[in-house]
Amino acid sequence: MYAADGNQNAVYAINTSDQSVTTLRPVNVPSSIAVSPDGKTLFTASTIQESVAVIDTTTFTVTRIIPMTGGQTSIAAADNSHAYAVGLDSNSFQPTFSVIDAASESAQTVPLSRGTVGTQGVASLGNAATGTDTAYTANDNGTVSTISVNTSTTPWVPSVQMSPTITVGAGLSALIVGQVTISPGPLTRPSLTLTKTASSGNLVRGREGQFTISVANEGDRSTVGQVTVTDRLPQGVSVVGLSGPGWNCTASTLSCTRNDALSPGASYPDLVLEVKVLPSAPDRLVNTATLTADGDDTRATATATVRVSDKKKPHHHKPKPHAAVS
Template sequence: MRRGGLLRVLVAGLVLVAGLALPVAVSQPALAVPPGTYAFVTNILDDSVSVIQTSDNTVIDTIPVGDAPVAVAITPDGAFVYVTNSLGDSVSVIQTSDNTVIDTIPAGDGPVAVAITPDGAFVYVTNSLGDSVSVIQTSDNTVIDTIPVGDTPRGVAITPDGALLYVTNVSGNSVSVIQTSDNTVIDTIPVGDGPLGVAVTPDGAFVYVAGIVADSVSVIQTSDNTVIDTIPAGDGPLEVAVTPDGAFVYVTNAVGDSVSVIQTSDNTVIDTIPVGTNPQGVAVTPDGAFVYVANLVNNSVSVIQTSDNTVVDTIPVGTDPVGVAIGVVPEPTTPALKLTKLTTGEKFVRGRQGTYALTVTNTGDGPTDGSAVTVTDVLPDGLTPVSFSGSGWACTLTPLSCTRSDILAPGADYPSLTLAVKIDENAPKQVTNTATVTGGGTTAISTATHTTTIVDKKQQPKPPHHDRPGHGKPGHDKPGQGHLPGPR
């Protein structure tokens, strides 16, 4: 291939762009994103991510991220997007419900590629200048491990069962195989020169690796990690993507300004599709109907219709688009808290104590968000609080309330609260107690009321005849003792 073209590709593909003055993306107000299929495209010179709505191929949002974003990956549930910032040595986390950056995670030196495990629990990031892979735990977005790999790691892909990770080492002309159970390298596979992009077939049987210097694609058999085929591609093959049915592999040829289509049944190139100038990242829609290709020089994304492999649309995006990933943003889920209030007895008795039991249930389709959940009770006249408590709750008598912040899953209950009250001697015959629950990410207030009847203390009855003094004493039943004959 041409040396000048290779240099341009490596500048974009490996992100060796230190010293460039990059423009700053302007933040926009966060808006709710409707459910649907979206393509997320990194713009390396804009420090941004363009969000394309695939239903009409319009850019609906531009998200500012870190310095020189390269690769992008979406969690399996579509809730979050992870973006590698190659010059910022970090990973931005985007929340897809409103397309806002909710976290920035420090990574290794020169992070470029990213892949997420099928269960969404871990994110693997290749650090091209650190010769390592960072492992991020998604539950708290912390780096829990750093794995040494080959020379200049670039691409990364995970098998569908999540057991193995394949990492291309550009300068080492090899692929490192990482066992995710303990994050150790268990194999190193020689491949064609300049391996960059990598993808695994949906059945996990094969791995396709684009060799930018070799102008070919290596096919690795995962059962024994051997190269079983080498497929000639276009000029400067850079990235690869496999269709959901595993029938075809799409390869961007960065110098040839085209996309090669490989038929996996016999590993032959069946088509070559002209696209924009210097195509980079490539991704397939979940239904397999379309392929999206980022064109670096044209600042655009080409949309290929897979039924006939023709370009059906070209979408303007930010400056120097590099990476692309496609995912389904789900219908937003929200918590809904319901408060139930009962008394432990049918009636309250004046001058004594009574108790209420209060239970908070999440009846929504989403968990609470970790913000404070507060139960507040306002007692009616005639009742005075004695105690308010429940496992995991922090309660006070003034004001009469309890709070907690742990996340409550849909359909689950918090431990019940017990409110003990003293019933005044002059309490009315009937009282209605009202309590509310708020917070946890809910917008509505749930109110629970309970009406209770109040009765007087029962008067102590006179002791029965046989319990009266003198009854049962000796002589009680003798004449003149105890009962006398005749009317009483």
């Protein structure tokens, strides 16, 4: 456990097992303190020294002092090397929000609305690993402001959202985010699958062959809108035809569409792709089809792999000569 003491310009490490206390001073006249998720870093904010101090908890030493544009009233860890701080700009006297980067010893600061009067608390939603985190600030006028932080860039980029602003009370002094895990409910959308098979075990050069394409709905809602299947022929074959009951197919683009709803657990009538195997076809062909559907974010892909052989030449038996009769 850690505690900050602005009056003594100190940070205390408290061992709750034996009640022993280790003191670190000087720091930066800390007014607020936060610990990283891995417990290896402390961040302290100062309203007097207009800075953020970074402390290594293993050695219990100050490793960095990062200058700020004004006094910082509150700080919260965003991940193991970043923190969010709120304060007041010493020149404009406007509330500010800052992203602290301990590794680069820098801060990205944006102004908050003057209507907030002052900002006393800050918290992170804890989603930095996803590429976008959300921070919240507790304001003197009784509102909570929302800040979106792009965590996929270097440095992180904060963007103040003017809404939503949540009105809570007459004046707020602190803020903390509690995570609630909600189990996802049942799937509530169509989920289409695509399968593709060759009509025979192998194809023969110079002859025709077929591929069968099947579409099924494994979701728990019917499809709404258009379903599209597109085939991509490999080299060595040419298209003879593409069709299926209820499908609207264009052989030149090797695509088929339909708009009738497909119920959960049901399948559309199969598509049949007829091809001619060219003499130049390789010994192995891979044919691929893709499926897209309105209301289903997934893109299904199916392949069929077949071997190609040559035509068997007919075998002619020479007649045996008849023995001479004397």
